[in-house]
Amino acid sequence: MLERRLTITVMLGGPSAEREVSLRSGAGVASALRARGHRVFELDPVQPDWRLPEGTEVVFLALHGAYGEDGTVQSVLDRLGVPYTGCDAEASRIGFDKVESKRRFVAAGVPTARYEVVDRPDAPWPEGWSPPVIVKPARQGSSLGLQCVEREADWPAALAAAWQYDNRLLVEEKIVGREVTVGLLGDQVLPISEVRVRTGLYDYRTKYTPGAAEYLCPAPFEETVADRIRRAARAAFAAIGGRDYGRVDLMVRPDGSPVVLEVNTLPGMTPTSALPRAARAAGISYEELCERMVALAWQRARASARTAA
Numbered sequence: 088m089l090e091r092r093l094t095i096t097v098m099l100g101g102p103s104a105e106r107e108v109s110l111r112s113g114a115g116v117a118s119a120l121r122a123r124g125h126r127v128f129e130l131d132p133v134q135p136d137w138r139l140p141e142g143t144e145v146v147f148l149a150l151h152g153a154y155g156e157d158g159t160v161q162s163v164l165d166r167l168g169v170p171y172t173g174c175d176a177e178a179s180r181i182g183f184d185k186v187e188s189k190r191r192f193v194a195a196g197v198p199t200a201r202y203e204v205v206d207r208p209d210a211p212w213p214e215g216w217s218p219p220v221i222v223k224p225a226r227q228g229s230s231l232g233l234q235c236v237e238r239e240a241d242w243p244a245a246l247a248a249a250w251q252y253d254n255r256l257l258v259e260e261k262i263v264g265r266e267v268t269v270g271l272l273g274d275q276v277l278p279i280s281e282v283r284v285r286t287g288l289y290d291y292r293t294k295y296t297p298g299a300a301e302y303l304c305p306a307p308f309e310e311t312v313a314d315r316i317r318r319a320a321r322a323a324f325a326a327i328g329g330r331d332y333g334r335v336d337l338m339v340r341p342d343g344s345p346v347v348l349e350v351n352t353l354p355g356m357t358p359t360s361a362l363p364r365a366a367r368a369a370g371i372s373y374e375e376l377c378e379r380m381v382a383l384a385w386q387r388a389r390a391s392a393r394t395a396a
Contacts, residue, residue: 088375088382092124095381096143098160100131103152104231104252112356113149119377120147132160139169145385146171147377149356156353157183157226170388172380174352178328182352185257186225188327192347195326198319199347200338205256208246212239219261222246224253235261262338262346267306269320269335270354270365272376273383276317277365281306302361304368312343319345327352331383334362 097120099113100106113129120127128140132154139146146164148171154160158180164171174182181187192199203213204225213220222234222245232252234245249256266284270277283301308316320335327350334354338346354362358373366376 088378089385092126093144093381093385094126094128094140094142095120095145095147096128096130096140097147097149098130098132098155099149100133101150101152101155101160102133103150103154104227105152106133108355108357109149109151109155112151112360115358115373116147116149116356116377119374120381122374123378125378125381139167143169145169145381145388147381148172148353151353151355152231153183153226156351170384172384173331174327174329174333178330179352181327182329182333182350184226185223185349186255188323188349189257191326192323195322197322197326197347198345199323200259200262202260203258205246205258206254208250209243210246212242213258216258216260221259221261222249223257223259224249225255225257227252259348262340264338264340264346265306267316267337267339267345268361268365269316269337270332270362271320271324271329271335272332272366272371272379275369276321277362277371278305278368279308279313279316280304280361280365280368282361302364304364308339309343312339315343316345319347323347323350331387332362332380 097113097117100110117127117129130137146169148155150160156179158176161176161179165176181191186204189199189202218239219235219237222236224232232249234249236242236245266282268280281303285300316337316339319337323335324333329350329352334351336348338348340346356363363373363376
């Protein structure tokens, strides 16, 4: 997979609202890469004047949220000429922006939920819509600010809550069905995971509260339905220009038709996160998963250098 041990800097933490989860992701990744024999530094870019440790050959991005997932740090690393894990700056920007992602899905024929964009905190109830609807910040991760509006009377409060996280909101029809996530690693589609929430929505609190949700991986779907889910996930990732790895979140209607919600270009990497869980179901250990992610970036950089020469 890797022909030699590398000097790797794991970027973790950062200035976003998902800082705490990122610190956990990064700590797990750093430990795993050290166990594989690599020299590993940890860098928290919470200050704008950060510098990579000397000798860094590859950066592992364990950042989540703004700055880490929106293409900002990727653009900086591109200027520095240092290879990094995951999607490039443009795909990261598109994937982080739920509105832009939606537009790409629609243009590519990827099945996705009906949506509308709200750009003011006092916006009226959207014309031609009926509750329930989902309201979410357009540029935020980990379901931060996610709101479910069951009655029109709840609309102003939902807007106010979501508006705390972004000044552009996405309104979606609430899809009734089974919630799933699909991990992609190189050319491999990992086993489908199903999320079964015990109560309420699969929001930030539920995601990070032990026992609040049940996870089934591989998810129990008939093969014809599973194939539709995998194809939709691949198409969504391709629509944003994704590379190397990512995670696609979907709903599956009772008739078996998948509906793409969003693409995560830097999914959670705590040992219990969805992507590592799916990798384990495919026989890939956490340590191997982390090293494969590095290998994809390193091999791409080596190929680019040979082409340039």
